[in-house]
Amino acid sequence: MDEEIKxxxxxxxxxxxxxxxxEYLNNWKRERADFINYKKEEMERMAKLMQYGKEDMIEKFxxxxxxxxxxxxxxxxDGLAQxxxxxxxxxxxxxxxxIKTEGEKFNPETMEVMGEAExxxxxMVAEELQKGYMMSGKILRPAKVRISK
Amino acid sequence: MSKILGIDLGTTNSAMAVVINGEPQIxxxxxxxxxxPSIIAMSKSGERVVGVLAKRQAITNHENTIFSVKRLIGRKxxxxxVQRDKKNLPYxxxxxxxxxxxxxxxxxxxxxxEISAMILQKLKADAEAKLGETITEAIITVPAYxxxxxxxATKVAGEVAGFDVKRVINEPxxxxxxxxxxxxxxxxxxxxxxxxxTFDISILDVGADTIEVKATGGDTHLGGxxxxxxxxxxxxxxxxxxxxxxxxxxxxALQRIKEASExxxxxxxxxLETEINLPFITSGSDGPKHLLMKLSRSQFEQMVGDYIDKxxxxxxxxxxxxxxxANQINEVxxxxxxxxxxxxxxxxxxxxxxxxxxxxxxxxxxxxxxAVQGGIMQGNVKDVLLLDVTPLSLGIETMGxxxxxxxxxxxxVPTAKTQVFSTAADSQPSVEIHVLQGERPMAxxxxxxxxxxLDGIPPAPRGTPQIEVAFDIDANGILNVSAKDKxxxxxxxxxxxxxxxxxxxxxxxxxxxxxLHATEDKKKQESIETxxxxxxxxxxxxxxxxxxxxxxxxxxxxxxxxxxTALKDAQKTDNIEDIKTKTKELSDLxxxxxAELYKADPKAGPQATPxxxxxxxxPESEDEKKPEAEEGxxxxxx
Numbered sequence: 001m002d003e004e005i006k007x008x009x010x011x012x013x014x015x016x017x018x019x020x021x022x023e024y025l026n027n028w029k030r031e032r033a034d035f036i037n038y039k040k041e042e043m044e045r046m047a048k049l050m051q052y053g054k055e056d057m058i059e060k061f062x063x064x065x066x067x068x069x070x071x072x073x074x075x076x077x078d079g080l081a082q083x084x085x086x087x088x089x090x091x092x093x094x095x096x097x098x099i100k101t102e103g104e105k106f107n108p109e110t111m112e113v114m115g116e117a118e119x120x121x122x123x124m125v126a127e128e129l130q131k132g133y134m135m136s137g138k139i140l141r142p143a144k145v146r147i148s149k
Numbered sequence: 150m151s152k153i154l155g156i157d158l159g160t161t162n163s164a165m166a167v168v169i170n171g172e173p174q175i176x177x178x179x180x181x182x183x184x185x186p187s188i189i190a191m192s193k194s195g196e197r198v199v200g201v202l203a204k205r206q207a208i209t210n211h212e213n214t215i216f217s218v219k220r221l222i223g224r225k226x227x228x229x230x231v232q233r234d235k236k237n238l239p240y241x242x243x244x245x246x247x248x249x250x251x252x253x254x255x256x257x258x259x260x261x262x263e264i265s266a267m268i269l270q271k272l273k274a275d276a277e278a279k280l281g282e283t284i285t286e287a288i289i290t291v292p293a294y295x296x297x298x299x300x301x302a303t304k305v306a307g308e309v310a311g312f313d314v315k316r317v318i319n320e321p322x323x324x325x326x327x328x329x330x331x332x333x334x335x336x337x338x339x340x341x342x343x344x345x346x347t348f349d350i351s352i353l354d355v356g357a358d359t360i361e362v363k364a365t366g367g368d369t370h371l372g373g374x375x376x377x378x379x380x381x382x383x384x385x386x387x388x389x390x391x392x393x394x395x396x397x398x399x400x401x402a403l404q405r406i407k408e409a410s411e412x413x414x415x416x417x418x419x420x421l422e423t424e425i426n427l428p429f430i431t432s433g434s435d436g437p438k439h440l441l442m443k444l445s446r447s448q449f450e451q452m453v454g455d456y457i458d459k460x461x462x463x464x465x466x467x468x469x470x471x472x473x474x475a476n477q478i479n480e481v482x483x484x485x486x487x488x489x490x491x492x493x494x495x496x497x498x499x500x501x502x503x504x505x506x507x508x509x510x511x512x513x514x515x516x517x518x519x520a521v522q523g524g525i526m527q528g529n530v531k532d533v534l535l536l537d538v539t540p541l542s543l544g545i546e547t548m549g550x551x552x553x554x555x556x557x558x559x560x561x562v563p564t565a566k567t568q569v570f571s572t573a574a575d576s577q578p579s580v581e582i583h584v585l586q587g588e589r590p591m592a593x594x595x596x597x598x599x600x601x602x603l604d605g606i607p608p609a610p611r612g613t614p615q616i617e618v619a620f621d622i623d624a625n626g627i628l629n630v631s632a633k634d635k636x637x638x639x640x641x642x643x644x645x646x647x648x649x650x651x652x653x654x655x656x657x658x659x660x661x662x663x664x665l666h667a668t669e670d671k672k673k674q675e676s677i678e679t680x681x682x683x684x685x686x687x688x689x690x691x692x693x694x695x696x697x698x699x700x701x702x703x704x705x706x707x708x709x710x711x712x713x714t715a716l717k718d719a720q721k722t723d724n725i726e727d728i729k730t731k732t733k734e735l736s737d738l739x740x741x742x743x744a745e746l747y748k749a750d751p752k753a754g755p756q757a758t759p760x761x762x763x764x765x766x767x768p769e770s771e772d773e774k775k776p777e778a779e780e781g782x783x784x785x786x787x
Binding site: 038063074106108113 | 193194210400408428432436
């Protein structure tokens with residue numbers, strides 16, 4: 001009788017151990033699969049990150065470009081105008097587009113209102129105060145505009 | 150199983166996160182940002198816009214742009230907070246039929262929950278687009294001081310947005326969860342939350358399986374925005390003093406100053422000085438004017454000192470209300486972007502005498518915690534295997550007393566790393582493996598975990614024997630270091646238990662030490678590297694001369710010997726530049742000699758390869774050879 005109980009115990013112990021072994025093996029497989037999938041996702045993320053890095057860099061550079069535009073506006077000088085042209089060409093080459101505002105209707109997706117102006121059709125852009133830029137369809141920075149009342 | 154979205158529905162900004170593969174992650178919104186302004190607007194053309202788009206049109210549409218609705222949700226119109234805020238809000242509010250608040254947007258009156266629902270709806274849609282699956286379940290956080298009505302209204306907002314709100318949890322609790330502090334039984338935690346527009350303090354008591362809020366405090370109208378405003382005011386005032394022009398009336402200039410002050414504030418968290426550089430800020434009677442100012446961290450700290458002092462006073466007050474002393478607090482958690490300011494961290498640290506938890510992005514920690522709560526409810530965080538990381542780098546001492554890292558800090562364990570080293574002298578019979586822990590480049594500045602000898606290395610020239618050193622940390626944090634001579638297969642090893650058994654403070658101290666000494670360490674390291682290089686050039690030169698005794702021209706040989714002696718003498722000094730020059734001279738000469746040798750006998754074997762000191766282990770460690778000889782210099786008492 002005792003022996004039978006012992007046998008039963010052994011059996012269940014064995015079953016338990018087998019169950020555990022299965023579970024562990026399964027988890028191990030899962031972990032491996034997770035890791036391989038993770039690696040694939042990581043590759044995609046890396047590509048995105050490179051893009052982000054570029055965007056971030058350009059974004060930080062934009063205020064300096066703004067200042068050059070301001071300088072061109074205030075100081076009438078051919079040399080400065082040439083620098084502006086260089087910048088424009090550089091941006092174009094890097095796939096960065098200016099957001100068109102002139103004659104456009106205000107659109108919060110691409111523009112930010114800084115104030116209102118008299119005259120003109122209500123809700124239309126009256127004046128561009130600061131250029132906005134897009135890079136591969138993503139807004140780097142909205143254009144700052146004044147709109148007609 | 151669908152995911153539960155954790156949402157931090159903030160006064161100024163909101164954020165969301167989910168648990169993916171057991172890890173909480175922030176979900177970006179459609180615009181690609183990790184936080185979304187909690188702003189809703191009815192545009193002039195009657196369209197509803199949410200988040201950053203609403204912010205972009207706010208200036209010309211302020212009466213239809215609703216922000217800070219969290220200040221109104223679930224409140225009675227007669228509440229003194231509502232009456233106070235009413236004056237500052239550009240949009241219209243009125244008492245609703247049930248005594249609550251109604252907000253006017255466009256031509257409609259809405260209750261605050263409906264407006265919050267619009268923000269939540271956007272978050273839901275953006276999360277679904279990002280994750281590519283339907284999200285129905287959410288956990289939303291609220292301030293600890295929110296009463297039943299405010300919590301209920303927040304839940305209703307979630308439901309209106311189409312969520313099944315699994316739970317409304319406290320923001321400080323979420324922050325504690327993000328740091329896994331729910332596992333610390335019987336601990337008292339203080340959460341210091343300095344957001345954009347509000348300052349909240351919460352004291353939590355972690356019980357067996359609950360987190361209880363013991364006390365709350367703060368100021369609903371103190372925040373990082375006040376810091377920005379202070380800085381803007383200062384810039385405007387300075388400019389007025391210098392140029393006599395008031396920029397406060399120039400919207401465009403103000404906008405540029407606002408952006409520049411935010412940038413300056415952020416920069417001053419990592420550097421000691423910043424420059425505010427805004428050319429062509431305005432035009433005077435005598436042409437364009439430029440704004441250029443320097444601002445130091447301490448200047449800025451003085452500017453906002455009152456705000457920081459106030460926050461610390463409020464913390465003390467809250468402690469008093471909870472009947473606690475500062476030293477009874479076990480953990481401090483930092484929340485909100487403003488807590489990145491070093492002065493705030495220092496003040497909080499000084500008050501509690503311990504390092505605050507601040508590793509998780511303070512703008513995101515609440516949303517992360519909400520996602521963790523979701524994960525716990527689904528059981529997919531609980532089951533996750535918790536893997537430790539090595540808090541500090543582990544390595545061995547190599548030639549010149551340099552600490553060579555094998556396993557760098559923050560490596561997830563279990564892990565193993567093997568690297569082949571060699572001897573530092575000819576016929577070196579043994580190597581001593583000196584196991585080190587720490588971030589400093591020199592062995593003597595790091596902690597010794599253990600050492601052992603591997604002897605019986607057959608006589609061989611320096612750099613020839615291959616000693617394979619293996620580091621293995623198992624899942625229990627036990628470090629096994631072994632060294633094997635590949636020629637004889639002779640192996641020695643050591644087992645170090647509790648290699649990461651340092652307390653948080655000790656680890657933090659060692660990391661700080663490394664930062665503190667970074668410059669001098671770098672110099673020391675460079676000096677050792679230069680000396681090591683000189684040493685290996687001398688070795689190679691001597692070997693080449695000895696191997697080609699009869700082939701090298703006599704005058705070249707004399708020249709080389711003179712240069713070797715000169716370099717050896719230079720090595721005894723600490724004149725690094727001199728050693729560098731002499732090393733180069735010798736090495737150039739040896740190259741010439743080598744070329745001559747090759748010309749004379751093109752079939753001759755290759756020159757002796759110069760040894761690589763960073764891969765060489767001494768017969769005994771340097772710090773034992775030179776007991777405190779160098780330390781004497783820095784000892785200066787009174």
